[in-house]
Amino acid sequence: MYHVYKYAVLFAASIILGFAFNMFLLPHEVLSGGVTGLAMILGLVSPLNSGIWLVVLNIPVFLIGLMRLGKEFIWNSVLSVFITSMSMQYIPILQVAADPLLSAVFGGIITGVGIGLIVRLNGSTGGADIIGLVVTQKHDIPLGALIFGINSTVVFISGFVFSWNLALLTMASIYITGVVIDRIHTRHIKLSLMVVTTKGEELKNELIGNLIRGITVMNGYGAYTNNENKVLYTVITRYELALVKHLIKNTDPKAFVSISETSEVFGNFRKS
Template sequence: MLYRSPVQWLMILAGSLIYSIGLNGFLITNHLAEGGFVGISVLLLYLFHLPVGATFFILNIPLLFIAWRMFGRQFVLNTGVGVIGVSVFSELTKFIHIPTEDRLLAALYAGVVTGIGLGLIFRTGGTTGGADIIARILRHYRGVGMGRTLFSIDLIVILMVIVVIGKQVAMYSLVALFVSSRVIDFVIEGAQSGKALTIISENHSAIVAAIHEQLERGTTLLQAMGGYTGQSRQVVYCVVAREEVVRVQRIVHEVDPKAFVTVSNVHEVLGEGFTYDVTVNSPLKRRFLKNKN
């Protein structure tokens, strides 16, 4: 387990603070629920008025002890910062109340804010304990996938919400969980995402030339063989920004309407044309300098 810098610890704490604001400001204020161990703590708050932070911390103590024995001190330290951060900040932000007349809007707001907080924690490599520790233990002993365990725990909590609070609240809480998961993905993967196109065409040379000239995007030619015909052919692979996908599709259609094209998501694209400072000799840099002058 990697040791973390002070900046990373601060990122985990900042994520815990943002998550707690979303928890108290939108979820609890509007009487919505959450998944995982925080969700259990929120249910105990609604039923017995137990403080969320203290309940969440107590629920994590036996799991942190087990994790110490199984995964070592550094894992518990990394996880403990997130657990303590959420426990403390969820109590310090109890005064934040943002009531919303429309519960659907409350769920959307809650999903965005809690997603940003959890995304910062996960992007730094931290966790908030609870279900994550259980998922790691089951993967270690039983080989069960972490995603399956986390989904199962969230499902159990939502079923408890249906019994304790009602189906309507459970549905809005599911909306918040879904939005939160999408925001978490966005924060972890970064804004530099794109689309990858795989193009199979007899006129691949013309397609490559058009992409280079009109979009100034790079391409890669992959040597492939047709499974049915047994003939060798070149496959064009190209990564572009999301807004450029339609332009590439139009180029391919104009050159070869019969071309076979697939489009897939690419997360956090790094390199020239996306995050790398291109060289003076590149077409992009030359065009920038020309326009500037």
């Protein structure tokens, strides 16, 4: 059932991207960034559609992703790029809004939603997404901010190809896209989890069996009740929080749980 949900969301998010490109960004020559932005530039200055360029330019980037991020990720990414490319072939290029600034803002928001959903489901739209995800495996950098930095190079290209007014609109659009991505893709956010429970062994086994995380177990006792407890401490990503809550409630509904955001983690912590 999960796979049906995942592919349905990937399909819908990829269509959303094609809609954002053809209805908001391309009509005003407001570009996306990175490989997608280059594909949009080439589509505007050559006979080939931007969707075709999107596939061609992503081939070498996908090879990098295959080596670093795995086969499932690449399959999801190829599927997403293919659906986006096909949607751009059939969705007409029309101006939804006459104001370029409004188009840049809403195009950036819609693009961010599409990319955020795709990345959250272990996929990408190719290009800077893959490069950004490879980097975030080793460094706790917000993905949207990293993609914005990579994509900013397209601003200078668009400035020379079109105009600097359009370049600034592009910068605004990809900045908004990056902000929206970071609202959806929250893997870089780390949470400290402390659980006080009378079922320490059972809960420890459940967490270890479902998470790739180390857990520190300490002895404790209630100051009021004097009952012996186990205190479990670990650090998780925000992505894992829903699963952890489910495991704790099923194992010990009466457990005391404290969750706080952690600004930085270093040492033996699995980031991917």
